[in-house]
Amino acid sequence: MKLINSKICTLIICFILFLTFLSHIQYIMYDIYLSNGWRHLRHSxxxxxxxxxxxxxxxxxxxxxxxxxxxxxxxxxxxxxxxxxxxxxxxxxxxxxxxxxxxxxxxxxxxxxxxxxxxxxxxxxxxxxxxxxxxxxxxxxxxxxxxxxxxxxxxxxxxxxxxxxxxxxxxxxxxxxxxxxxxxxxxxxxxxxxxxxxxxxxxxxxxxxxxxxxxxxxxxxxxxxxxxxxxxxxxxxxxxxxxxxxxxxxxxxxxxxxxxxxxxxxxxxxxxxxxxxxxxxxxxxxxxxxxxxxxxxxxxxxxxxxxxxxxxxxxxxxxxxxxxxxxxxxxxxxxxxxxxxxxxxxxxxxxGIRVKQDSVARTSHYYGESSIFATRFILSNLRPALLELLSYVVHKDRNANEGLLDILLPTTTIAAEIANSPLEGGYGFFVTFVWSLPGIILSLILAVLVQRNATKIGLTKSDRRYWVLATALLGLIGYIAYRINRPKTKFVTCKQCGDLRNPEDSHCHHCNTSWDLSHLNTPLWRIEQASQKGERIASNPSV
Amino acid sequence: MWTLVKRELSDVVIFLITIQIITITALAISGSYLFEALEDKPYGLPIHMYSILTIGGIILTWLASIFGCYQMQTDKTHKVSTFLCTLAATRQTILLSRIITGLIFTLLPIILTAIMFYIALQFHPRVFDLGQYSTILIKMFFTLTLLAITNYAFGLQLGLSFDKDQKQIDAGKFLLLLTAISLLLIILVYLKGIGLTCWMILLLLSTCSFWLLFNKYTKVPL
Structure with a gap:
C-alpha cells in the first residue's frame, strides 16, 4: 500500500492523459501530411x-x-x-x-x-x-x-x-x-x-x-x-x-x-x-x-x-x-x-509475365509542408525521449498498418518513420537520437527546474530524487505531474536566513533554524498542574 | 451509511431529477426514430443505437464530471464535511456516501437507455440472431459506464481543490478543465476501441483518481 502513493497515481494519470492527447494530435498531423502529399494524384x-x-x-x-x-x-x-x-x-x-x-x-x-x-x-x-x-x-x-x-x-x-x-x-x-x-x-x-x-x-x-x-x-x-x-x-x-x-x-x-x-x-x-x-x-x-x-x-x-x-x-x-x-x-x-x-x-x-508497369510517388512539395513537418517534429519531441528511442527499435520490422492508434508507441512519430526508412541499424538509431535530442535537452532542463524548485520549497531528499528522475525520464509529463503534486503551501520569510520557508516544518530547510511556534504553544492556564488535579478529584470523586 | 446517502441525495435531488428528465426526453425523441429504423430494417442493429450511445455517452460523461465537481465544491462552500465530522460519521463514510450518490447519478441514465434498447429489440425482434451485435451493445454500455465513472472521479478531485475565495475564477477554470479531461477520455476510447485494453486503461485511471481523492480528502484540513 505504501508503494501506491499519490506521487505514482498523479504520474500515471498525467502519463496516460498527456500521451493520449499527443497521440491523437500526431495522428491528425500524420493524416494531413499523407493526404497533402497525395493530393496531386486526384488531378493527375x-x-x-x-x-x-x-x-x-x-x-x-x-x-x-x-x-x-x-x-x-x-x-x-x-x-x-x-x-x-x-x-x-x-x-x-x-x-x-x-x-x-x-x-x-x-x-x-x-x-x-x-x-x-x-x-x-x-x-x-x-x-x-x-x-x-x-x-x-x-x-x-x-x-x-x-x-x-x-x-x-x-x-x-x-x-x-x-x-x-x-x-x-x-x-x-x-x-x-x-x-x-x-x-x-x-x-x-x-x-x-x-x-x-x-x-x-x-x-x-x-x-x-x-x-x-x-x-x-x-x-x-x-x-x-x-x-x-x-x-x-x-x-x-x-x-x-x-x-x-x-x-x-x-x-x-x-x-x-x-x-x-x-x-x-x-x-x-x-x-x-x-x-x-x-x-x-x-x-x-x-x-x-x-x-x-x-x-x-x-x-x-x-x-x-x-x-x-x-x-x-x-x-x-x-x-x-x-x-x-x-x-x-x-x-x-x-x-x-x-x-x-x-x-x-x-x-x-x-x-506470369509482367506486361505493363507504372508508378507515382508522393510529392513533398505542397503548401504548408514545412509547418506540418515542424509541428510533427515538436510533437515527437514532447513525448518522452526514451519512448522515441524505443519506437525506433520496436517499429523496425513492423507491419504497415500497425500501431497508428497506439498511445505508448505510435507509428505516427518521426522515430517510427526513420525506423521504416532504408537507414540501417546503428546509423538509423543515431539519426533517431539526433532527432530526439531537443526532447532530451528539454527533459534535462525541466529536471534542473524541478530540482531547484523542490529544494526551494523544502521537499524531502527522496521526494526530490523521485521527481527529478521522473522529469528526466518522462520530460514534460514528469514536470506537469510535479507541478500538480507539489504541496501548495504559502511560504513565509525565515527570520534567520531571509529565504522562504515552510511554516508547517519545525525547522527552516535552508538554515535549519527552529521555528518559534509561539501561537501553537498551549497557554499555561490551560495546563492542569498535579496539585490542581488532586484537588479537583477530591472535590468531585464521581467524575 | 444509508442516512448519509439519503442526506447526499437530498442535496443533489434537483440534479438527479433534471438528468432523468433530460434522459427520458432524449430517449423519447430518439426512440421514435429508433423504432422506425428497427421496423424498416429487420436485421442487424440500426445506426441509431450507436448514435444514441455515442452522443448520449459524450454528454453523460461531461455531466458526470461536472456533477462530481459540484458535489465537492458545495461541500467546501457550505462546510458540509466539517459539520458531519462533528457527528458520528468518519470522513471515509462521508466520501463513500458521496461516491454512491455519484454512481446513482451516473448509472441511472445508462440503465434507462439499456431498458429502452431491450424493449425496442423485444418489440421488433430481428430476423437473424443478434449474435455478435448484442456483444457490441454490452461492450458499448460497459465502456460508457467506465468512462462516466472515470470522469466523475476526476470531477470529484478537481472539486476538492476548489477555492471558495476565488469562486468565479475557479468555476470557469474548472469547467474548461473538466471539458478538456472529458474530451481526452473520449479520444482515448476512440483511439483504443471499445475493448479490453480500453477498459484496463479506464480502470487504471479511475482507480488512481479515487485513490488520490481518498488520500487527499482524508488529510485535507476542514
Whole structure:
C-alpha cells in the first residue's frame, strides 16, 4: 500500500492523459501530411493505357477506346482506412480485429432465384455456418417477424435442423460466384468456402437444390495450400485505401452506341476460376469445378521484383482479376508502399509475365509542408525521449498498418518513420537520437527546474530524487505531474536566513533554524498542574 | 451509511431529477426514430443505437464530471464535511456516501437507455440472431459506464481543490478543465476501441483518481 502513493497515481494519470492527447494530435498531423502529399494524384491521370492484356483487341481498327488500368487513393481518408477506424468501421472493429469486418459479423448475400431469397451467415457464437432461407422476405405476422431456418450447412453435409454430424466451418472465407453452363441466362450461384480448420476449399452447389429440390451438393477440395488464404480476389473485395479500376476496350457501333470489344471479357466472377490472395502475397488460381488450385505464375503482390511482398507489409493494395471466356486471363495489381510514399501498378498476363508497369510517388512539395513537418517534429519531441528511442527499435520490422492508434508507441512519430526508412541499424538509431535530442535537452532542463524548485520549497531528499528522475525520464509529463503534486503551501520569510520557508516544518530547510511556534504553544492556564488535579478529584470523586 | 446517502441525495435531488428528465426526453425523441429504423430494417442493429450511445455517452460523461465537481465544491462552500465530522460519521463514510450518490447519478441514465434498447429489440425482434451485435451493445454500455465513472472521479478531485475565495475564477477554470479531461477520455476510447485494453486503461485511471481523492480528502484540513 505504501508503494501506491499519490506521487505514482498523479504520474500515471498525467502519463496516460498527456500521451493520449499527443497521440491523437500526431495522428491528425500524420493524416494531413499523407493526404497533402497525395493530393496531386486526384488531378493527375495515373493510368496505364492500353493495359497490355488485350493487345489483339486494342490494336483493331474499330477501336473506340483502348483498355486501361488506373489506380487511386481515398485521399480524404487515407489514414482512417489505414487504421480501419472510420465510423462506423470504428464501432464494428471493436477491438481492432485482425480479420476483415465482413467476417467478424454476418456475411449476408442475397439473390433472386425462383422467388427464393437465401441469407446466409456464419455465427461465431455457435461456431456454425448457417444458411437460412426466408421465403417471405421480412414478413411481419402479429407484429413479429417470421423467421425460418431451412437449412444448416457444414463441411460434411447439410441438414434442415441443427446437427452436429454435419460438422462446422471455422471462421470461413466465403465467396459467391456464378456458373454459366450454357449462357448467362442459365447461370446459377455457387459458394466457394475456405475452411481454416480443415484447410480445404468447399463448393456449395445450389443448382439441383433449387431446380430439382434435391439435397444440397457440397464438394470438398484437396487439402492445404503452401500459404494461408486471406481473401478471395474480386473486383471490389479489398477493403483498402487503394482502388484499382479496369476498363475494357470498347468500339463504336454503326448506330453510334459504345459497346465492349469482346463480350466475354470481364473482371467479375463469372467463370471457372477464382483467385485467392495468400498471406505470403502470392496468388492462387482455383478451379471452381474441381477445387484444385495452382499458383499464379506472377509473384503476386510485388513492386516488380520476383519475390512477393506480404500484404501486411503494404499500406494498401488492390488486385483486379481479368477473365476471358470464363477463364483466368491475367490480373492487375496496385500497391501502396509501407511508408505511403509510392503507388505502383503492375499488369501480369496469365503466364506470369509482367506486361505493363507504372508508378507515382508522393510529392513533398505542397503548401504548408514545412509547418506540418515542424509541428510533427515538436510533437515527437514532447513525448518522452526514451519512448522515441524505443519506437525506433520496436517499429523496425513492423507491419504497415500497425500501431497508428497506439498511445505508448505510435507509428505516427518521426522515430517510427526513420525506423521504416532504408537507414540501417546503428546509423538509423543515431539519426533517431539526433532527432530526439531537443526532447532530451528539454527533459534535462525541466529536471534542473524541478530540482531547484523542490529544494526551494523544502521537499524531502527522496521526494526530490523521485521527481527529478521522473522529469528526466518522462520530460514534460514528469514536470506537469510535479507541478500538480507539489504541496501548495504559502511560504513565509525565515527570520534567520531571509529565504522562504515552510511554516508547517519545525525547522527552516535552508538554515535549519527552529521555528518559534509561539501561537501553537498551549497557554499555561490551560495546563492542569498535579496539585490542581488532586484537588479537583477530591472535590468531585464521581467524575 | 444509508442516512448519509439519503442526506447526499437530498442535496443533489434537483440534479438527479433534471438528468432523468433530460434522459427520458432524449430517449423519447430518439426512440421514435429508433423504432422506425428497427421496423424498416429487420436485421442487424440500426445506426441509431450507436448514435444514441455515442452522443448520449459524450454528454453523460461531461455531466458526470461536472456533477462530481459540484458535489465537492458545495461541500467546501457550505462546510458540509466539517459539520458531519462533528457527528458520528468518519470522513471515509462521508466520501463513500458521496461516491454512491455519484454512481446513482451516473448509472441511472445508462440503465434507462439499456431498458429502452431491450424493449425496442423485444418489440421488433430481428430476423437473424443478434449474435455478435448484442456483444457490441454490452461492450458499448460497459465502456460508457467506465468512462462516466472515470470522469466523475476526476470531477470529484478537481472539486476538492476548489477555492471558495476565488469562486468565479475557479468555476470557469474548472469547467474548461473538466471539458478538456472529458474530451481526452473520449479520444482515448476512440483511439483504443471499445475493448479490453480500453477498459484496463479506464480502470487504471479511475482507480488512481479515487485513490488520490481518498488520500487527499482524508488529510485535507476542514
Amino acid at each position: 491521370e495515373f493510368k496505364i493505357t492500353p493495359s497490355g492484356l488485350t493487345d489483339d483487341l486494342d490494336e483493331m481498327a474499330s477501336i473506340n477506346k483502348p483498355s486501361s488500368v488506373s489506380a487511386n487513393l481515398n485521399l480524404s481518408n487515407v489514414l482512417n482506412y489505414k487504421a480501419k477506424s472510420s465510423f462506423p468501421y470504428m464501432i464494428s472493429q471493436i477491438e481492432r480485429a485482425s480479420y476483415a469486418v465482413e467476417s467478424q459479423f454476418t456475411s449476408t448475400f442475397s439473390y433472386q432465384k425462383n422467388s427464393i431469397n437465401p441469407n446466409e451467415y456464419f455465427s461465431k457464437s455457435f461456431d456454425k455456418f448457417h444458411n437460412q432461407f426466408v421465403f417471405s422476405t421480412h414478413q411481419k405476422i402479429n407484429n413479429k417477424w417470421k423467421k425460418t431456418n431451412n437449412l444448416y450447412i457444414g463441411p460434411k453435409g447439410s441438414s434442415p435442423k441443427p446437427d452436429s454430424k454435419i460438422g462446422t466451418f471455422k471462421n470461413p472465407l466465403i465467396q459467391l460466384a456464378w456458373m454459366q453452363p450454357e449462357s448467362p441466362e442459365n447461370s446459377y450461384p455457387i459458394h466457394i468456402i475456405y475452411d481454416y480448420k480443415s484447410k480445404r476449399f468447399y463448393r456449395l452447389d445450389y443448382f439441383d437444390y433449387h431446380i430439382n429440390n434435391s439435397e444440397l451438393k457440397i464438394t470438398e477440395g484437396p487439402t492445404s495450400l503452401a500459404g494461408t488464404p486471406i481473401a478471395f480476389i474480386t473486383d471490389d473485395s479489398m477493403p483498402n485505401n487503394v482502388w484499382l479500376h479496369w476498363e475494357q476496350p470498347t468500339r463504336k457501333t454503326n448506330e453510334g452506341l459504345i459497346k465492349p470489344m469482346d463480350d466475354k471479357l470481364n473482371n467479375h466472377l463469372f467463370g471457372y476460376h477464382t483467385l485467392v490472395l495468400l498471406d505470403t502475397g502470392r496468388i492462387a488460381v482455383l478451379d471452381n469445378n474441381t477445387l484444385k488450385w495452382t499458383y499464379a505464375k506472377a509473384a503476386g503482390l510485388t513492386k516488380g521484383r520476383s519475390q512477393p511482398v506480404e500484404p501486411e507489409k503494404l499500406s494498401g493494395y488492390d488486385i483486379m482479376p481479368i477473365f476471358r471466356d470464363q477463364n483466368y486471363f491475367g490480373y492487375a495489381v496496385a500497391n501502396l508502399s509501407k511508408s505511403c510514399d509510392l503507388l505502383t501498378i503492375n499488369v501480369f498476363d496469365k503466364d
